[in-house]
Amino acid sequence: MSDATLSPAILRRMRRLSLRQLIYFVELQHHGSFSRAAVALAISQPTLSQQIAQLEEALGVALLQRGTKLLRLSDDGELFLVRCRRILGMLGDAMEMLDGERRTKTLRLGIPSYLSYSAVTELLRQFRQRQPAVIPYLAEMPAEEMSQFLNEGELDAGFLTLPTPAKLMEDMRSQTIWEAPYRVCLSRQHRLASKKVLRAEDLAELDFVLVPRDYHRTHYDYQLNALKGLGIEPRIIDTDVSTTQSQMALAAAGLGACLISPGTAAIPDDLVLKETEAAIGTHALALFWPPASKNPLLKSFCDCARSFAAQAKR
Known part of the structure; x- marks a missing residue:
């Protein structure tokens, strides 16, 4: 055209x-x-x-x-x-x-717009140590949109939570870089905050705040089914909050609980993370990239991601 x-x-x-x-x-x-x-x-x-x-x-x-x-x-x-x-x-x-001031955006990376991960920050820091002349171009976007950009080659690589959106092409290569168990995030003033471990009957009393399904359908369903797997029918609050920080703000105000994993965000003093008697599930983050990418710096970044993942397991 x-x-x-x-x-x-x-x-x-x-x-x-x-x-x-x-x-x-x-x-x-x-x-x-x-x-x-x-x-x-x-x-x-x-x-x-x-x-x-x-x-x-x-x-x-x-x-x-x-x-x-x-x-x-x-x-x-x-x-x-x-x-x-x-x-x-x-x-x-x-x-x-x-x-005359064109910067060489040699590595285009997608990062989630709904969660912040210290693992991503640390991986980028280690990559910069290996490639000090390279300034990655970061694009913050929802998972559904990022999947489409990866499919079309608009991004060299992107960080997505597991399970990934259904639209992501199956031949994408990946490396899991971080994972942690889910915890229930509550206001420190909540009556259940004093309990060491929460049981299914405790969770049945709570209202939960989840990221809107349109931001990451498969991740929303994964969290919802994980709660149902405990034998409860979770009560989900109808909200349009799209970040972990917004979810925690509602929890701090006593309007509901949310699912947070250690390492996704700093936990304010007025909130607590509680373990559950039966595990809710695991929150994992992976780097995805198209197998046919021609970007020569992508291999270096993926090697860095593999080294980072190996370090995290030690």
């Missing part, structure tokens, strides 16, 4: 688009809501809504699914998002090249 002559009809429609609208659309998906995206873009929410509506009108398709609580893209929206990112990426590369 890039080498073909555009038809007059397509050119007329393209003249109705603006680069700003593409940026707004990508940022809207990244932040997950009109309110958060508007704040990040320093514009009003009505302005953002108007620009997205004009973009949809120019394209002749609905990019968003209306009538849902969470922001969801339509099938056309998902398809257009991938192309928008490519367009903005190529434009950014061209601008850097013209400025």
Whole structure:
């Protein structure tokens, strides 16, 4: 398509688009809501809504699914998002090249947008010691989106929790770099916080906060089934919080419990992690990369990941 002559009809429609609208659309998906995206873009929410509506009108398709609580893209929206990112990426590369300040983004890594892992930080630090001249390009995104980027070669590698999203191609190579058992995170003021070990009947009394299923469907189902495996029917609070820190904030306020593994985030003093009589399950993080990658630095990074994993097991 890039080498073909555009038809007059397509050119007329393209003249109705603006680069700003593409940026707004990508940022809207990244932040997950009109309110958060508007704040990040320093514009009003009505302005953002108007620009997205004009973009949809120019394209002749609905990019968003209306009538849902969470922001969801339509099938056309998902398809257009991938192309928008490519367009903005190529434009950014061209601008850097013209400025004479182009940085060599030699290693493109995806990191989770819903959890922070000290293991990822330490692995990146060790890689920088091996390759001090390389500055990895980090892209923070939900697991579903990261899987698509890995499938299409937009990322050299990415960190995903296990089990992985169903859309991730089966031939991806991987290396588990960290794992730890799940613990129940409670407010220190909760009446169950004084118990050394929680039993199934204790867990049956709790309300649980999980990351919304749309952020990582298979991981959400894994946690839910792990709780059900204890013989309880867990009560899940309906929320739209997408980070571990937000889950812990709700737990600290006494609004529910969440599942946290040691090593995913610093635990505030007003929270406690409690073991369970029967194990809930294991939380694991792995590095994934396409087998056909041509990036020469990827091998060095994967070797570093293997060494890091071996050290963690000692």
